[in-house]
Amino acid sequence: MEGLAAVALAIALVGIGFWTLIVRRNLIWKLLGLNVAAGGAILFLVALAHRPGARPPIVGLGPGPSADPLPHALVLTAIVIDFATLALALVYVVFLTEHRHTQDVRRLERDEERGWPQP
Amino acid sequence: MGTILFSALTLALAVFALTRRRLLWGVIGVGVHSLALAGLYLFLAAPDVALTQAAVGFGLVTFIYLLAVRRTGKLTVAAVETPCLIYQENERVAGLEWEILSRFGRQLHRDVEVVWASRAEVPALLQAGEVDIGAGAVFPREGEALLLSRPILPTRIVTGRWGPGPVGAVAGDRGQDFLPPGGTLYEDHAALAHALRRGEVEGAVVDLLHVRQWVLSGEIRPRETTDVEEAAFRLAVAPTEADVLRALDAFLTELEETGELAQLVERYVG
Amino acid sequence: MKALAAVALLGLVALLALGVSGVFPRPAVPSGEDIAAAWGAENVVAAIILGVRLWDTLFEILVYAMTMVGVKLGLRLLRWERPLPPVAETPLLRRSADLLLGPIVVFALYVAVSGHLGPGGGFPAGALLGTALLLLALAKGVERLSAEIHEPTLEWAEYGAIVAILALTGALLLVGRRGSAHLIAANLLIALEVAIGAWVVLHRFASSRGEV
Structure with a gap:
């Protein structure tokens, strides 16, 4: 039941994340949507590792089943790498804003069709 | 039970964050959302992941978003359509105040986005922080606490x-x-x-x-x-954006001193 | 094109169905307790990250370091036309940053050192240390802090941490020695690497704008 709720939430998060990624025209909003979607993907893995009544995967916490430690290990590094790639993406968003004076993808595309304004 | 409660909270926060109009609220919402997500990981028996998510998602990610937004954010303008000052012409915005605002946005490296509104809506939008600047013949009524720029x-x-x-x-x-x-x-x-x-x-x-x-x-x-x-025609600034007001006043002074303001007035108002 | 996409989609669905159907033999996975005991840890996740999947972790760290190099290069390419006016600092922020700084550093070190016993490890500890550095920057101002911290030294420390992680990994893999001491050392090095990377990003973002 609990794992199922978490899986449903993960799918919902990926859904609204991708919705933002597609619908919003501002690049930083798109990155925020991507961020939420990545959180949903991570939650999906963690929810799969969960079993009913499981305890954390640490030895000596008593009897009973423990959550699967492998997805946790996968996800732990993914969170940190997420931060790093997000920083890189933001650097290039700032770069684009500084040079083209806009973060609106539609305006960026229009400018590209017309040829970039010469500084 | 805790899982379901936290799931609902997390989803609500994500929806709240991603449906905002203002980027700042979106960033703060996503930050709190990832904190709630960390709580959810705790209930799903993953304390390592929860710790990492809390430290990275709430601390570092929110902060670099804030820096990037501050560096590049939008300037949202609630405009009352007014002839000469700010109006739409062939799906483009034109007018004296628009000219000033778009140059100002260029100076701050911020996109200027116009939200058309009726005169009565402008103070509420400014107070709620939904917009940064009110334009289009905004004269404050008695009892309206608006920050106002220099006269244009x-x-x-x-x-x-x-x-x-x-x-x-x-x-x-x-x-x-x-x-x-x-x-x-x-x-x-x-x-x-x-x-x-x-x-x-x-x-x-x-x-x-x-x-x-x-x-x-x-x-x-x-x-x-x-x-x-x-x-006098002035631009209204949201009460939370005192530094925008300072920058705007400095910009207007500069326009006046270089005589560009007079040229603009001549061009749009005559 | 559509036919190709349909074939690809069908193939994917078939693979997924095969995967869950049990046609492929499931490899016998040792239990968490065994893995933890074999690597001298109590936290099974730490044993997996720093033991069974050490190579994976190593390359994740390299990806992280490369991304930081990308951030540095990207921000170096930027030419700011006109810096923004600096934000006025508030005494409340300064005081609370001062107060929080010490506890956060201590907690981060605790999380790194005890990562093989309980929840924690190098990655969260590094993120916490990064947050602590951020608070320090808020309290003192980025310019003053970066004047005190010698930037090339920091970069050398980062590269040194990577080299040390590589050496440690090589030693662990070649010699095959296991024990909690290695896990603690690896966690501390990872924390150092992540914290320096986070600091580089925050500092570059902030100082290219003037102030935090």
């Missing part, structure tokens, strides 16, 4: 009479304060002009620029006008 263009509030009948004004405009009892309020200047043309009202308390515009369009010319108050 002096003008007057006048009462124009077409006949002895009732007087109209625009809701939320300064003219509303001077409306004699029995007067009618209209949503915007176009509705007021329409009422004048049909003879619903025979007088109006408006600023001189609108009277001039009506005269120039040749349809309705007041028989007499009486001055009510000296005023």
Whole structure:
């Protein structure tokens, strides 16, 4: 039941994340949507590792089943790498804003069709 | 139980964050959302992941978003459509105040986005922080606490009479304060002009620029006008954006000193 | 093109169905307790990250370091036309940053050192240390802090941490020695690497704008 709720939430998060990624025209909003979607993907893995009544995967916490430690290990590094790639993406968003004076993808595309304004 | 509760909270926070209009609220919402997500991981028996998510998602990610937003954010303008000052022309925005705002945005490296609004909505939008700047003949009414920029263009509030009948004004405009009892309020200047043309009202308390515009369009010319108050066109700034106001005032001073403001006024107002 | 996409989609669905159907033999996975005991840890996740999947972790760290190099290069390419006016600092922020700084550093070190016993490890500890540095920057101002911290030294420390992680990994993999001491050392090095990377990003972002 609990794992199922978490899986449903993960799918919902990926859904609204991708919705933002597609619908919003501002690049930083798109990155925020991507961020939420990545959180949903991570939650999906963690929810799969969960079993009913499981305890954390640490030895000596008593009897009973423990959550699967492998997805946790996968996800732990993914969170940190997420931060790093997000920083890189933001650097290039700032770069684009500084040079083209806009973060609106539609305006960026229009400018590209017309040829970039010469500084 | 905790899982379901935290799931609902996380989802609600994500929806809240991603449906905001203002980027700052979106960033803060996503930050709190990832904190709730960390709580959820704790309930799903993953304390390592929860710790990492809390430290990275709430601390570092939120902060670099904030830095990037501050560096590149949008300047949102609530504009009342006003001839000469800010108006739409062939799906493009034009006008004196628009010219000033777009140059100002360029200086701050921020995109300028216009949200069209009626005069009565502007103070609420500014107070709620939904927009940064209010434009388009914003004269503060009594009791409205708006931050105002330096004057751009002096003008007057006048009462124009077409006949002895009732007087109209625009809701939320300064003219509303001077409306004699029995007067009618209209949503915007176009509705007021329409009422004048049909003879619903025979007088109006408006600023001189609108009277001039009506005269120039040749349809309705007041028989007499009486001055009510000296005023000036200014830009209104949201109370939370004091540094934007400082930068805007500095920018306007610079425009005045270089004489560009006079050129712009000449071009748009004449 | 559509036919190709349909074939690809069908193939994917078939693979997924095969995967869950049990046609492929499931490899016998040792239990968490065994893995933890074999690597001298109590936290099974730490044993997996720093033991069974050490190579994976190593390359994740390299990806992280490369991304930081990308951030540095990207921000170096930027030419700011006109810096923004600096934000006025508030005494409240300064005081609370001062107060929080010490506890956060201590907690981060605790999380790194005890990562093989309980929840924690190098990655969260590094993120916490990054947050602590951020608070320090808020309290003192980025310019003053970066004047005190010698930037090339920091970069050398980062590269040194990577080299040390590589050496440690090589030693662990070649010699095959296991024990909690190695896990603690690896966690501390990872924390150092992540914290320096986070600091580089925050500092570059902030100082290219003037102030935090």
